[in-house]
Amino acid sequence: MKKAIATLMILVISVSPLFRGLYFELEAYAFLAVLALLSVVYLFTKLANREAMRFHKWILVFGVCLIAAYILSFAKAVSIRDNITSLIQISTYLLVSIILYDYYHDKKRLFGQTLMLFTVIAGFINAILGIEALSGAFESLNYTLIYMRVGGMFQYANTAAVYFMICVVFSIALIHSVKSILLKLMLSGMGNIAFLALLLTSSRGGFLVGIAVFLLMWALQPKGYRLKYVCSFVCTVVPAFLFIGRIITLGGSRDYISIAKWMAVSFMAAVILSLIYGVVSSLLSGAKASIRNGLAVVCLVGFLAVAAVIVLNHGITAILPGNIIMRFQTLGLQDRNIILRLTYFRDALKLISSNWLLGLGGGGWYSLYQSVQDMFYVARTVHNHYLQVFVEAGILGFISFLAIILLSLINMFYSLINQKDDTERIMLTGIFCGFLALVLHSSFDFNLSYVSMALLLWTFVAGSAVCLSEKSTANAGTVLQTISFRSNAAKLAVIVACSALFSVSGLFTASAYYADRGFNSLLRKDYVTSGTYYLKASHLDPLNPVYHFQLAKVYYNYSKRSADPIQVEGWRRTAIKEAEQSVLLNPCYPEYREILAFICYESDQPLKALENAEKLIELQPLKNSNYELLAKCYLKSAEYYRNNNNMDKCREMLIRCSQVDQLPKVTADETIMEYKHQALALLKSF
Template identity: 30%
Template sequence: MANPVYGKKAAQSRNAEKIPDSLWVLVIGFILFLFWAPFQVGLFNGQQTDYEKPIYLAVLLGCLMLFFWVALYYKRFKLEDQRDLLAVAVLLLPLTYFLSLFVAASHYMAMNMLLIQSMYAAVFIVSLYLLRQKQVNVIIQTAVLTVAYLIVWFGLMNWLGAWNVAGGLIGWFSNTVRGGKYLDAVLYDTNLGPRLTSIFQYANTYAGFLMAFLLVAIFALIRSKKAHGALINGFMLVPIIVSLLLTLSRGGLVMLPVAFVLLLLFEKPARQILWIIYLIIAGIASLAVISPVTKIGQRLSLVPDPSAAVKGWAYLLITSAVTAVLCWAVQRFAAPRLEASLGRGADRRFANLWLPIGATVLVALAAYLLIGTSVRSILPDNIEARLENINFQQHSVLERFTFYKDALKVVKDYPILGAGGGGWAALYEKYQNNPYTSRQAHNFFLQYLIEVGILGFIVFMGFILYVFYKYIRGFIKQKDKDDYENGFFYLILTLSILLHSVLDFNMSYVFMGLLVFIGLAGMAAVMDAKPLAVKWNSSGLRLGYMALACIGAAAVLIVSLRYIGSANAAADAKAIAQISQSYEEIKAPLIKTLKNRPSHPESVIILSSMDNQVYSQNKNEQFAAESLAVLTRGLKDEPNNKQMLKQLIALYDLQGKPDEAYAVYRDNADKYKWDIEWYEPLITRSFDLGNQAFTQKDSTKEQQYFETGLAAYEHVVAGVAYLKTLPAGQMQGRPFAVTPAIALSAGKMQLMTGKTADAAATLKQGLSDDYNDTANREVTRYYLAALQKDGQQDQGVYDKLIQADAAEKAKIEEIVAAQY
């Protein structure tokens, strides 16, 4: 029986080639890793510590696979051709992350990314040699496709009310199942309602995944020569397209036709027609059921309804079955005739260009109908609204352009080695154009450039472009059609994910990164590779490479084991905190965590918070000293961690050290220039300390505090004015405005420095109509006093204030009479 991906020819080659017994353990381990990874290895953004341990486990497994590969290949490994050099070159990728450690904005995130990149390198090396054997290639392709299909059904189970079944299937080994339900497999958006995310917990990345495997499924269908292969892959087309639509991802819908047309360029006209036919069949079938499936899923997200769930499954499964039969019929009867009738002209020059050009026209027409006309009304309301908003003035588009511009600012300051892994997440608030919140740059390539600088980016782009170039060049020559079609599976996968990653942060998901590096290895394994000079194959170089790989893997293995212990201890501390208030019980695992990772952010923050709390109760300096030591050590590696800085400020406040607390706000203000919660205390503390210096007749300090506070106030005013210039479609982000507290403190400082007109204008910004509010009365009082000092008045406001509290009259006169 032929494999559903390959077909007859591959099945014949599979029978002729046997996997050596010694490789079976590695092949099985690799496949089990593929099935384990998607439900364990989630998003890495430097903050989601729940995903630490699975990532470190994945790194450990990657190292173990590499050790096993070395044990199997150390005698057979030869540097014979350019493919073998890629096994050497891939080690440069983690090396560039190692170099960036020396200038990393966050040591914690940089180390995590170094481990992840090391795992990618290990997986690439193992995949490169496993996939050279056709029989193993068959098995691994089937495994990858099976995993993808399981992820699709897992998502749909959560959408159509079977979340308890889905959670039960993986809850025994996944840490992302809570109360029997997978976390955010269907994520609720306040503006759009439920969005399907499956294992990714982020709809846009799931859309990128679906886009890739929709195209892989069509390719697998076209290659299928047996009925079961055509039926299986044809059956999956509707669930994938329906899932893609349920993500409500505009990026996925925009990039799908781009990837589709690019891939058509590689195919002969007969196959191009088949690609188009299958996509049209599946597309029409999906549109026929998307509305009821959407509405049923929306209902099930609110209330359980078994009858509605059964109806939803019936729509989906029946439509998928009909599509599968139609695709099988086309593959069985039409495909051979197309191959025969169009085969003669397939080798003509530009023969494979006409259909992609026509497909581009059809895509443009379909886009116009769905975006610019009422045809989109056939879709559910939420999908219709998303399509209607596809334009360059839409807020998500404008925000992405802003991210990209801000990313280049970071690159300018960290040009050569970059800012280390997680550099954008650590630094973006310092460089952001407006107060958005995004720990991802929404462009993988720019984010990579930020992390490793120009040097690392050149190495990475050189590596992947070389693989693409060599594979495509060999594919065009078609020396071994079956080999290059095997590689085409991986080309589709890698190209699709990387294309979508131009618009989003797919590669921040470790599983997506694994797919890309497996895909690169799949292309490299069959690429047209020139033999190397004999000197490359010297025993010294070969053994040196093996030794280097083993030393590197051993170092990564040791670090990952230590970090697993650290992650376990941190998890224990959080678990104990849920059931106990004992300081000593919670502290013990935190100390263990910080022994292995002194700057582990979450543990530093929890322990310092506990020490601060105990110190506030008993004033025992031992706890204050420990809190300061923990925070000082943490901030050495994490100087941009806002929560650590706030804990340090809280400690200084408890110790009665207002100058030290104020200095933290002042010295770090440039890191958080759009955080009004940072600037408000900076300005209010500037006034408090300046007023204290005035009372003590220390004019030098008074001037310093007031200058800093007023400069911070001008920064806020300038920022508020700038935000008004943002394009109409772009959202501002977090609140950023002159708050009543800022207006009061800045107005007082201006008043005390003789700028009465400025003080009145500033204080006016903090006024409200609630004269029963004590804080508002104080702002109003100083506002009226500033006006009087400037020879003006606001009789309406004055009358309302006095009516609320007659005592305010004397207080105003006292301020007017004060000598500053």
């Protein structure tokens, strides 16, 4: 039973990237609920069998500290609901890590092979879907592309790049870790398609991390396997370089059959090359090692010579498409993407400097980053997960998360240098390099904002402790300290926590389902259906400000479509109520303030509109339309005070309206200047 649950957990984690990477709430909560349920069943099994639970002491300590940091951040959290989300995610990640370690702590090889095989198969499917999207024949896959860059089911090329890189690393590691010849050949083919998808992401950061990781993987191979690694790598990736140009030329052609054909050709070429290599290796198995290595070196040198001749005669575009080369030619400190990332990091440090102790809670960055930016941009994440955690959970969260990562890397390193079995060392090298790729790439992108990638990271964390053998434990000293507990009360407490996670995740899944239906109806401008679904979602998840925000927009549209003045007033009152609720639940998110100010303005509530428009300027000072809204609110407030015979306040409002164009970060456009002239004209009448 325990084996089935642990295997199913790894399977669930492995296939999760196929569901939009679990970036969106509907899929994310559904998978978290499934994992929480599996955890409950596993723990009940342990309880019934009166077995002890085991885990790495320090990873558990720092994991609990990370959870504690998010709990403490409620004190200053800008959004209670978003912080609950972060708390659920972190708790589930740690729980999954504990259970995987508990089962696999003495099954190192089984853990590695199960994780890598499931990941490679899922990555193979993901790569096929991503590459086929290039044809444009499948409308449902168009969202996976950004400027003809393959994003896979992540819908984002950079995260897809590091994911496909991990799949290639795993496939090559498995080729030298499994005995089945057929499986070796299939792994070579699947690794080839994953590498092809990696190239088609055109991710410069992914390529740079990939080069470093593939070289490190070569360096960490056991004695006598480095040349084998190079040969397997060449057999796997060379066909991708040969046929990538054919696939790129079919982009947008709607000819998905031809793309499938070239993928099949590339797959079979990798299989055939691997088969030839395997046959030659078998024939030379009786020869001296020096002869075998000499022949292999001659073949590799010959291959490199041919590649060099091709490049010299036809240019680098003979093996790499022009669009990939162009992306590298623009790489530099003046590159827009690098400038933007450095800007994100700088603004994150601004938020950290004033909230370093407790953080701003989950959602703290995307709620407040526009209040500190010096150039306008839109970024839902910091694009650096370590800084993201610092912004959200403060110094304790940052130190705890960083400690978990570093401790896991140390565990894997000790395991590698002390591992005597060649097969296990190759497998551990694959896990270590995959983990390192994800850790490095997440320092300049938001991979870990995808729940699927975060689950993979925490599976690596569990694997870092699993990978430590008894021999490495002795040499590592205090690196590995496994703790165990048999207390039924402790197990029941964890079961209660798991049940709570399952219940809340299940509830949020249901609300996210209704919200998804409501959003799709909103896109079709079916406001009645949309309102019905969002109302159901808000009843299930009343703390979610997004649902109240969407209901405010729906009810405002009801008012626009009604001809009855009484109904119009009623719908606008309801819209204001929902908008106020969204602001109450997250007072720092600019869009909530904007919709509230706008609806109040349209509903002849100028003072309330002005109050929120002024707050909006603090939260989003670089968006020029906010200043237009502010100027309108000043004019309407002036009219309100004039009608109530408060001429001093009327004059004050008009003066403020005439000075909007002088505010520090405004760009005085025609609309703002028009409001200014209106205010100045009215001031002359005083």
